[in-house]
Amino acid sequence: MALLNVENISKKFGGVCAVDGFFMEVEKGEVVGIIGPNGAGKTTIFNLISKVYETECGRIWLDGTDISSYTQEQAARSGIGRTFQNIRLFNSLNVLDNVKVSCDYKPRYSLIEAILSLPRTIKGKRETHEEAMACLRAVGLEKYALEKPGNLPYGMQRRLEIARALALKPKVLMLDEPAAGLNPEECAELVRFLKDITQKFDIALVIIEHHMDVVMNLCHKIYVLEFGKTIAVGTPEKIQNDPKVLAAYLGEEED
Known part of the structure:
Protein backbone atom coordinates (compact mmCIF):
# COMPACT_ATOMS: atom_id res chain seq x y z
CA MET A 1 0.00 0.00 0.00
CA ALA A 2 1.18 3.53 -0.81
CA LEU A 3 1.96 6.02 1.96
CA LEU A 4 -1.29 7.89 1.20
CA ASN A 5 -4.23 6.12 -0.40
CA VAL A 6 -7.38 8.05 -1.30
CA GLU A 7 -10.13 5.73 -2.42
CA ASN A 8 -13.31 6.92 -4.13
CA ILE A 9 -13.97 10.05 -2.02
CA SER A 10 -16.78 12.42 -2.95
CA LYS A 11 -18.31 15.67 -1.68
CA LYS A 12 -21.50 17.52 -2.59
CA PHE A 13 -22.55 21.03 -1.66
CA GLY A 14 -26.31 21.21 -2.10
CA GLY A 15 -26.95 19.85 -5.57
CA VAL A 16 -23.39 20.47 -6.79
CA CYS A 17 -20.90 17.59 -6.80
CA ALA A 18 -17.56 19.25 -6.01
CA VAL A 19 -15.59 15.98 -5.95
CA ASP A 20 -16.84 12.83 -7.65
CA GLY A 21 -15.15 9.50 -6.85
CA PHE A 22 -11.55 10.72 -6.51
CA PHE A 23 -8.72 8.17 -6.26
CA MET A 24 -5.06 9.00 -5.52
CA GLU A 25 -1.91 7.17 -4.46
CA VAL A 26 1.15 8.94 -3.09
CA GLU A 27 4.38 7.10 -2.33
CA LYS A 28 6.96 8.15 0.25
CA GLY A 29 9.32 10.73 -1.26
CA GLU A 30 6.98 11.36 -4.19
CA VAL A 31 5.80 14.79 -5.34
CA VAL A 32 2.24 14.70 -6.68
CA GLY A 33 0.39 17.59 -8.29
CA ILE A 34 -3.35 18.22 -8.51
CA ILE A 35 -4.29 20.67 -11.24
CA GLY A 36 -7.41 21.84 -13.01
CA PRO A 37 -9.43 24.97 -13.83
CA ASN A 38 -10.91 27.08 -11.04
CA GLY A 39 -13.79 25.26 -9.38
CA ALA A 40 -12.52 21.82 -10.39
CA GLY A 41 -12.56 20.57 -6.77
CA LYS A 42 -8.85 20.70 -5.93
CA THR A 43 -9.05 22.48 -2.57
CA THR A 44 -12.11 20.42 -1.63
CA ILE A 45 -9.93 17.31 -1.99
CA PHE A 46 -7.35 18.84 0.37
CA ASN A 47 -10.13 19.66 2.83
CA LEU A 48 -11.40 16.07 2.67
CA ILE A 49 -7.95 14.55 3.23
CA SER A 50 -7.13 16.92 6.11
CA LYS A 51 -10.64 16.37 7.54
CA VAL A 52 -11.84 19.95 7.27
CA TYR A 53 -14.76 18.28 5.49
CA GLU A 54 -16.21 14.85 6.19
CA THR A 55 -16.13 12.39 3.31
CA GLU A 56 -19.51 11.22 2.05
CA CYS A 57 -18.09 7.93 0.77
CA GLY A 58 -14.76 6.22 0.22
CA ARG A 59 -11.71 5.77 2.42
CA ILE A 60 -8.47 7.61 3.18
CA TRP A 61 -5.47 5.56 4.31
CA LEU A 62 -2.25 7.04 5.73
CA ASP A 63 0.70 4.70 6.17
CA GLY A 64 -1.64 1.71 6.43
CA THR A 65 -4.09 3.33 8.88
CA ASP A 66 -7.66 4.23 7.93
CA ILE A 67 -8.03 7.92 8.88
CA SER A 68 -11.41 8.39 7.17
CA SER A 69 -13.25 9.08 10.43
CA TYR A 70 -10.50 11.19 12.04
CA THR A 71 -11.00 14.77 13.21
CA GLN A 72 -8.81 17.58 11.88
CA GLU A 73 -6.62 17.33 14.98
CA GLN A 74 -6.26 13.58 14.68
CA ALA A 75 -5.40 13.83 10.99
CA ALA A 76 -2.71 16.44 11.72
CA ARG A 77 -1.21 14.36 14.53
CA SER A 78 -1.25 11.23 12.39
CA GLY A 79 0.96 12.88 9.76
CA ILE A 80 -1.14 15.11 7.48
CA GLY A 81 0.38 18.60 7.29
CA ARG A 82 -0.96 21.34 5.06
CA THR A 83 -0.95 25.00 4.15
CA PHE A 84 -3.87 27.01 2.79
CA GLN A 85 -4.48 29.00 -0.36
CA ASN A 86 -4.73 32.19 1.70
CA ILE A 87 -1.89 32.74 4.16
CA ARG A 88 -3.04 32.00 7.71
CA LEU A 89 -0.33 33.12 10.11
CA PHE A 90 -0.67 34.37 13.68
CA ASN A 91 0.26 38.00 13.10
CA LEU A 168 4.14 18.70 13.03
CA LYS A 169 6.58 16.15 11.59
CA PRO A 170 4.18 15.23 8.75
CA LYS A 171 4.41 12.13 6.61
CA VAL A 172 2.53 13.93 3.83
CA LEU A 173 2.77 17.70 3.32
CA MET A 174 -0.03 19.28 1.26
CA LEU A 175 0.54 22.76 -0.18
CA ASP A 176 -2.34 24.75 -1.63
CA GLU A 177 -0.98 27.07 -4.34
CA PRO A 178 2.47 27.70 -2.79
CA ALA A 179 3.54 29.74 -5.82
CA ALA A 180 0.58 32.15 -5.68
CA GLY A 181 1.81 35.73 -5.99
CA LEU A 182 5.38 34.74 -6.92
CA ASN A 183 7.26 35.96 -10.00
CA PRO A 184 9.03 33.51 -12.40
CA GLU A 185 12.37 33.79 -10.60
CA GLU A 186 10.71 33.14 -7.24
CA CYS A 187 8.83 30.17 -8.74
CA ALA A 188 12.10 28.62 -9.89
CA GLU A 189 13.55 29.09 -6.41
CA LEU A 190 10.40 27.54 -4.91
CA VAL A 191 10.87 24.40 -7.02
CA ARG A 192 14.45 24.02 -5.76
CA PHE A 193 13.34 24.68 -2.20
CA LEU A 194 10.49 22.13 -2.26
CA LYS A 195 12.70 19.43 -3.79
CA ASP A 196 15.21 20.03 -0.98
CA ILE A 197 12.51 19.96 1.71
CA THR A 198 11.07 16.69 0.39
CA GLN A 199 14.47 14.99 0.55
CA LYS A 200 15.62 16.58 3.81
CA PHE A 201 12.49 15.63 5.75
CA ASP A 202 11.88 12.36 3.86
CA ILE A 203 8.21 13.15 3.24
CA ALA A 204 5.71 12.98 0.41
CA LEU A 205 4.49 16.24 -1.10
CA VAL A 206 1.10 16.96 -2.68
CA ILE A 207 0.56 20.37 -4.26
CA ILE A 208 -2.28 22.28 -5.87
CA GLU A 209 -0.83 24.78 -8.27
CA HIS A 210 -1.82 26.97 -11.24
CA HIS A 211 1.78 27.78 -12.24
CA MET A 212 2.41 25.05 -14.78
CA ASP A 213 6.17 25.60 -14.80
CA VAL A 214 6.24 24.76 -11.08
CA VAL A 215 4.07 21.65 -11.56
CA MET A 216 5.99 20.35 -14.57
CA ASN A 217 9.43 20.86 -13.02
CA LEU A 218 8.54 19.54 -9.57
CA CYS A 219 5.99 16.73 -9.77
CA HIS A 220 6.57 13.06 -10.46
CA LYS A 221 2.86 12.47 -11.12
CA ILE A 222 -0.09 14.76 -11.84
CA TYR A 223 -3.85 14.38 -11.38
CA VAL A 224 -6.01 16.61 -13.57
CA LEU A 225 -9.54 17.52 -12.47
CA GLU A 226 -12.50 19.06 -14.27
CA PHE A 227 -15.85 19.65 -12.55
CA GLY A 228 -14.92 17.29 -9.71
CA LYS A 229 -13.90 14.39 -11.95
CA THR A 230 -10.42 13.10 -12.71
CA ILE A 231 -9.83 13.41 -16.46
CA ALA A 232 -6.14 12.40 -16.58
CA VAL A 233 -3.35 10.94 -14.43
CA GLY A 234 0.27 10.63 -15.42
CA THR A 235 3.77 12.04 -15.66
CA PRO A 236 4.27 15.71 -16.61
CA GLU A 237 5.23 14.64 -20.14
CA LYS A 238 2.06 12.59 -20.56
CA ILE A 239 -0.19 15.29 -19.09
CA GLN A 240 1.19 18.02 -21.37
CA ASN A 241 0.12 16.03 -24.42
CA ASP A 242 -3.18 14.62 -23.16
CA PRO A 243 -6.05 15.78 -25.43
CA LYS A 244 -8.54 15.88 -22.53
CA VAL A 245 -6.20 18.16 -20.57
CA LEU A 246 -5.67 20.44 -23.56
CA ALA A 247 -9.42 20.65 -24.03
CA ALA A 248 -10.00 21.53 -20.36
CA TYR A 249 -7.31 24.22 -20.27
CA LEU A 250 -7.23 25.57 -23.80
CA GLY A 251 -10.68 24.78 -25.09
CA GLU A 252 -9.24 22.57 -27.81
CA GLU A 253 -11.52 19.90 -29.20
CA GLU A 254 -10.54 16.27 -28.75
CA ASP A 255 -9.97 14.14 -31.84
Whole structure:
Protein backbone atom coordinates (compact mmCIF):
# COMPACT_ATOMS: atom_id res chain seq x y z
CA MET A 1 0.00 0.00 0.00
CA ALA A 2 1.18 3.53 -0.81
CA LEU A 3 1.96 6.02 1.96
CA LEU A 4 -1.29 7.89 1.20
CA ASN A 5 -4.23 6.12 -0.40
CA VAL A 6 -7.38 8.05 -1.30
CA GLU A 7 -10.13 5.73 -2.42
CA ASN A 8 -13.31 6.92 -4.13
CA ILE A 9 -13.97 10.05 -2.02
CA SER A 10 -16.78 12.42 -2.95
CA LYS A 11 -18.31 15.67 -1.68
CA LYS A 12 -21.50 17.52 -2.59
CA PHE A 13 -22.55 21.03 -1.66
CA GLY A 14 -26.31 21.21 -2.10
CA GLY A 15 -26.95 19.85 -5.57
CA VAL A 16 -23.39 20.47 -6.79
CA CYS A 17 -20.90 17.59 -6.80
CA ALA A 18 -17.56 19.25 -6.01
CA VAL A 19 -15.59 15.98 -5.95
CA ASP A 20 -16.84 12.83 -7.65
CA GLY A 21 -15.15 9.50 -6.85
CA PHE A 22 -11.55 10.72 -6.51
CA PHE A 23 -8.72 8.17 -6.26
CA MET A 24 -5.06 9.00 -5.52
CA GLU A 25 -1.91 7.17 -4.46
CA VAL A 26 1.15 8.94 -3.09
CA GLU A 27 4.38 7.10 -2.33
CA LYS A 28 6.96 8.15 0.25
CA GLY A 29 9.32 10.73 -1.26
CA GLU A 30 6.98 11.36 -4.19
CA VAL A 31 5.80 14.79 -5.34
CA VAL A 32 2.24 14.70 -6.68
CA GLY A 33 0.39 17.59 -8.29
CA ILE A 34 -3.35 18.22 -8.51
CA ILE A 35 -4.29 20.67 -11.24
CA GLY A 36 -7.41 21.84 -13.01
CA PRO A 37 -9.43 24.97 -13.83
CA ASN A 38 -10.91 27.08 -11.04
CA GLY A 39 -13.79 25.26 -9.38
CA ALA A 40 -12.52 21.82 -10.39
CA GLY A 41 -12.56 20.57 -6.77
CA LYS A 42 -8.85 20.70 -5.93
CA THR A 43 -9.05 22.48 -2.57
CA THR A 44 -12.11 20.42 -1.63
CA ILE A 45 -9.93 17.31 -1.99
CA PHE A 46 -7.35 18.84 0.37
CA ASN A 47 -10.13 19.66 2.83
CA LEU A 48 -11.40 16.07 2.67
CA ILE A 49 -7.95 14.55 3.23
CA SER A 50 -7.13 16.92 6.11
CA LYS A 51 -10.64 16.37 7.54
CA VAL A 52 -11.84 19.95 7.27
CA TYR A 53 -14.76 18.28 5.49
CA GLU A 54 -16.21 14.85 6.19
CA THR A 55 -16.13 12.39 3.31
CA GLU A 56 -19.51 11.22 2.05
CA CYS A 57 -18.09 7.93 0.77
CA GLY A 58 -14.76 6.22 0.22
CA ARG A 59 -11.71 5.77 2.42
CA ILE A 60 -8.47 7.61 3.18
CA TRP A 61 -5.47 5.56 4.31
CA LEU A 62 -2.25 7.04 5.73
CA ASP A 63 0.70 4.70 6.17
CA GLY A 64 -1.64 1.71 6.43
CA THR A 65 -4.09 3.33 8.88
CA ASP A 66 -7.66 4.23 7.93
CA ILE A 67 -8.03 7.92 8.88
CA SER A 68 -11.41 8.39 7.17
CA SER A 69 -13.25 9.08 10.43
CA TYR A 70 -10.50 11.19 12.04
CA THR A 71 -11.00 14.77 13.21
CA GLN A 72 -8.81 17.58 11.88
CA GLU A 73 -6.62 17.33 14.98
CA GLN A 74 -6.26 13.58 14.68
CA ALA A 75 -5.40 13.83 10.99
CA ALA A 76 -2.71 16.44 11.72
CA ARG A 77 -1.21 14.36 14.53
CA SER A 78 -1.25 11.23 12.39
CA GLY A 79 0.96 12.88 9.76
CA ILE A 80 -1.14 15.11 7.48
CA GLY A 81 0.38 18.60 7.29
CA ARG A 82 -0.96 21.34 5.06
CA THR A 83 -0.95 25.00 4.15
CA PHE A 84 -3.87 27.01 2.79
CA GLN A 85 -4.48 29.00 -0.36
CA ASN A 86 -4.73 32.19 1.70
CA ILE A 87 -1.89 32.74 4.16
CA ARG A 88 -3.04 32.00 7.71
CA LEU A 89 -0.33 33.12 10.11
CA PHE A 90 -0.67 34.37 13.68
CA ASN A 91 0.26 38.00 13.10
CA SER A 92 0.30 38.86 16.81
CA LEU A 93 3.08 36.30 17.37
CA ASN A 94 6.63 36.49 16.09
CA VAL A 95 8.00 34.11 13.47
CA LEU A 96 9.49 31.70 16.02
CA ASP A 97 6.31 31.51 18.09
CA ASN A 98 4.27 30.80 14.95
CA VAL A 99 6.30 27.60 14.56
CA LYS A 100 6.30 26.79 18.28
CA VAL A 101 2.51 26.59 18.12
CA SER A 102 2.87 23.42 16.02
CA CYS A 103 5.72 22.03 18.11
CA ASP A 104 3.62 22.27 21.27
CA TYR A 105 0.78 20.02 20.13
CA LYS A 106 1.84 17.25 22.55
CA PRO A 107 2.21 17.95 26.30
CA ARG A 108 5.76 17.79 27.64
CA TYR A 109 4.87 18.88 31.18
CA SER A 110 1.85 19.42 33.40
CA LEU A 111 0.18 22.70 34.34
CA ILE A 112 1.57 22.47 37.87
CA GLU A 113 5.08 21.91 36.54
CA ALA A 114 4.68 24.95 34.30
CA ILE A 115 3.47 27.16 37.16
CA LEU A 116 6.37 26.07 39.37
CA SER A 117 8.86 26.10 36.49
CA LEU A 118 10.16 22.66 37.40
CA PRO A 119 13.07 21.01 35.52
CA ARG A 120 10.81 19.11 33.11
CA THR A 121 9.17 22.40 32.11
CA ILE A 122 12.53 24.02 31.42
CA LYS A 123 13.65 21.00 29.39
CA GLY A 124 10.37 20.92 27.43
CA LYS A 125 10.58 24.61 26.54
CA ARG A 126 14.18 24.19 25.42
CA GLU A 127 13.25 21.24 23.21
CA THR A 128 10.35 23.20 21.68
CA HIS A 129 12.66 26.14 20.97
CA GLU A 130 15.26 23.88 19.32
CA GLU A 131 12.67 22.10 17.18
CA ALA A 132 11.14 25.39 16.01
CA MET A 133 14.53 26.87 15.17
CA ALA A 134 15.44 23.72 13.21
CA CYS A 135 12.30 24.18 11.08
CA LEU A 136 13.13 27.84 10.51
CA ARG A 137 16.68 26.94 9.48
CA ALA A 138 15.28 24.39 7.04
CA VAL A 139 13.33 27.11 5.22
CA GLY A 140 15.98 29.81 5.57
CA LEU A 141 14.13 32.01 8.08
CA GLU A 142 16.20 31.56 11.24
CA LYS A 143 17.48 35.15 11.20
CA TYR A 144 13.90 36.42 11.14
CA ALA A 145 12.85 34.45 14.24
CA LEU A 146 11.91 37.51 16.30
CA GLU A 147 10.21 39.42 13.47
CA LYS A 148 6.45 39.66 13.12
CA PRO A 149 5.13 37.74 10.06
CA GLY A 150 3.61 40.91 8.61
CA ASN A 151 7.11 42.38 8.26
CA LEU A 152 8.23 39.58 5.95
CA PRO A 153 7.92 39.62 2.15
CA TYR A 154 5.10 37.50 0.73
CA GLY A 155 7.38 34.67 -0.36
CA MET A 156 8.90 34.40 3.12
CA GLN A 157 5.45 34.29 4.68
CA ARG A 158 4.74 31.28 2.46
CA ARG A 159 7.92 29.64 3.75
CA LEU A 160 6.89 30.35 7.31
CA GLU A 161 3.62 28.51 6.71
CA ILE A 162 5.61 25.55 5.42
CA ALA A 163 7.93 25.67 8.46
CA ARG A 164 4.90 25.60 10.76
CA ALA A 165 3.50 22.59 8.91
CA LEU A 166 6.88 20.82 9.06
CA ALA A 167 6.95 21.28 12.84
CA LEU A 168 4.14 18.70 13.03
CA LYS A 169 6.58 16.15 11.59
CA PRO A 170 4.18 15.23 8.75
CA LYS A 171 4.41 12.13 6.61
CA VAL A 172 2.53 13.93 3.83
CA LEU A 173 2.77 17.70 3.32
CA MET A 174 -0.03 19.28 1.26
CA LEU A 175 0.54 22.76 -0.18
CA ASP A 176 -2.34 24.75 -1.63
CA GLU A 177 -0.98 27.07 -4.34
CA PRO A 178 2.47 27.70 -2.79
CA ALA A 179 3.54 29.74 -5.82
CA ALA A 180 0.58 32.15 -5.68
CA GLY A 181 1.81 35.73 -5.99
CA LEU A 182 5.38 34.74 -6.92
CA ASN A 183 7.26 35.96 -10.00
CA PRO A 184 9.03 33.51 -12.40
CA GLU A 185 12.37 33.79 -10.60
CA GLU A 186 10.71 33.14 -7.24
CA CYS A 187 8.83 30.17 -8.74
CA ALA A 188 12.10 28.62 -9.89
CA GLU A 189 13.55 29.09 -6.41
CA LEU A 190 10.40 27.54 -4.91
CA VAL A 191 10.87 24.40 -7.02
CA ARG A 192 14.45 24.02 -5.76
CA PHE A 193 13.34 24.68 -2.20
CA LEU A 194 10.49 22.13 -2.26
CA LYS A 195 12.70 19.43 -3.79
CA ASP A 196 15.21 20.03 -0.98
CA ILE A 197 12.51 19.96 1.71
CA THR A 198 11.07 16.69 0.39
CA GLN A 199 14.47 14.99 0.55
CA LYS A 200 15.62 16.58 3.81
CA PHE A 201 12.49 15.63 5.75
CA ASP A 202 11.88 12.36 3.86
CA ILE A 203 8.21 13.15 3.24
CA ALA A 204 5.71 12.98 0.41
CA LEU A 205 4.49 16.24 -1.10
CA VAL A 206 1.10 16.96 -2.68
CA ILE A 207 0.56 20.37 -4.26
CA ILE A 208 -2.28 22.28 -5.87
CA GLU A 209 -0.83 24.78 -8.27
CA HIS A 210 -1.82 26.97 -11.24
CA HIS A 211 1.78 27.78 -12.24
CA MET A 212 2.41 25.05 -14.78
CA ASP A 213 6.17 25.60 -14.80
CA VAL A 214 6.24 24.76 -11.08
CA VAL A 215 4.07 21.65 -11.56
CA MET A 216 5.99 20.35 -14.57
CA ASN A 217 9.43 20.86 -13.02
CA LEU A 218 8.54 19.54 -9.57
CA CYS A 219 5.99 16.73 -9.77
CA HIS A 220 6.57 13.06 -10.46
CA LYS A 221 2.86 12.47 -11.12
CA ILE A 222 -0.09 14.76 -11.84
CA TYR A 223 -3.85 14.38 -11.38
CA VAL A 224 -6.01 16.61 -13.57
CA LEU A 225 -9.54 17.52 -12.47
CA GLU A 226 -12.50 19.06 -14.27
CA PHE A 227 -15.85 19.65 -12.55
CA GLY A 228 -14.92 17.29 -9.71
CA LYS A 229 -13.90 14.39 -11.95
CA THR A 230 -10.42 13.10 -12.71
CA ILE A 231 -9.83 13.41 -16.46
CA ALA A 232 -6.14 12.40 -16.58
CA VAL A 233 -3.35 10.94 -14.43
CA GLY A 234 0.27 10.63 -15.42
CA THR A 235 3.77 12.04 -15.66
CA PRO A 236 4.27 15.71 -16.61
CA GLU A 237 5.23 14.64 -20.14
CA LYS A 238 2.06 12.59 -20.56
CA ILE A 239 -0.19 15.29 -19.09
CA GLN A 240 1.19 18.02 -21.37
CA ASN A 241 0.12 16.03 -24.42
CA ASP A 242 -3.18 14.62 -23.16
CA PRO A 243 -6.05 15.78 -25.43
CA LYS A 244 -8.54 15.88 -22.53
CA VAL A 245 -6.20 18.16 -20.57
CA LEU A 246 -5.67 20.44 -23.56
CA ALA A 247 -9.42 20.65 -24.03
CA ALA A 248 -10.00 21.53 -20.36
CA TYR A 249 -7.31 24.22 -20.27
CA LEU A 250 -7.23 25.57 -23.80
CA GLY A 251 -10.68 24.78 -25.09
CA GLU A 252 -9.24 22.57 -27.81
CA GLU A 253 -11.52 19.90 -29.20
CA GLU A 254 -10.54 16.27 -28.75
CA ASP A 255 -9.97 14.14 -31.84
